[in-house]
Amino acid sequence: MKVIGLTGGIGSGKTTVAGFFKELGIPVYIADEAGKTLLETNEAVRSSVIKLLGPGAYTGNIPNRKYIASRVFSSPEDLEKLNNIIHPAVAAHFEKWKQEQDAPYVIYEAAILFETGGHKKCDAVILVTATMEERLARLQKRDSSTVEEIEARMKHQWSDPKKLELANFEIKNNDLASTRAQVRNLHEILLKPSKNWGLLC
Incomplete structure (x- = not known):
């Protein structure tokens, strides 16, 4: 396909x-929406983001998007690291989704x-x-x-x-x-x- x-x-x-x-x-697969969903539902992603940005990145299991944005958009290095966490997870999710399409x-x-x-x-x-x-x-x-x-x-x-x-x-x-x-x-x-x-x- x-x-x-x-x-x-x-x-x-x-x-x-x-x-x-x-x-x-x-x-249509919307990668940005998938990334937001994985931030909330994928335990490995959540753990890695907290390790990178600190506990303020989440309130319970809900991402603190304003906090995350304020951190990564002021630090190109943190933005790259965040992308390196989310993008592989999105890629794997997409491959599974693609196999389900006709x-x-x-x-x-x-x-x-x-x-x-x-x-x-x-x-x-x-x-x-x-x-x-x-x-x-x-x-x-x-x-x-x-x-x-x-x-x-x-x-x-x-x-x-x-x-x-x-x-x-x-x-x-x-x-x-x-x-x-x-x-x-x-x-x-x-x-x-x-x-x-x-x-x-």
């Missing part, structure tokens, strides 16, 4: 694009797919892009973040031009009708043998 990576910068609209693939009957391909959606080398396990990668103005507007509406807070989070992700060098396909997500049409077109391409995909669409 083909694995198609789906990624994009914060606020680009990956979730929207993933939803359009779901409408077409394609199974589809021509599945979507693996991850915010930092390129940054972690996850794209190397995909047959192709879709990059979702949007204008900076649109991304900022979406994020401010979604969680009331300030421009400074958003820009600080963006610094932990690669730029779109850098990602485009490795992506196989690009979806420009500035207008929902256009985005849905792009997904439909790309779906038809992905149903074909990979040799007919081309380099960048």
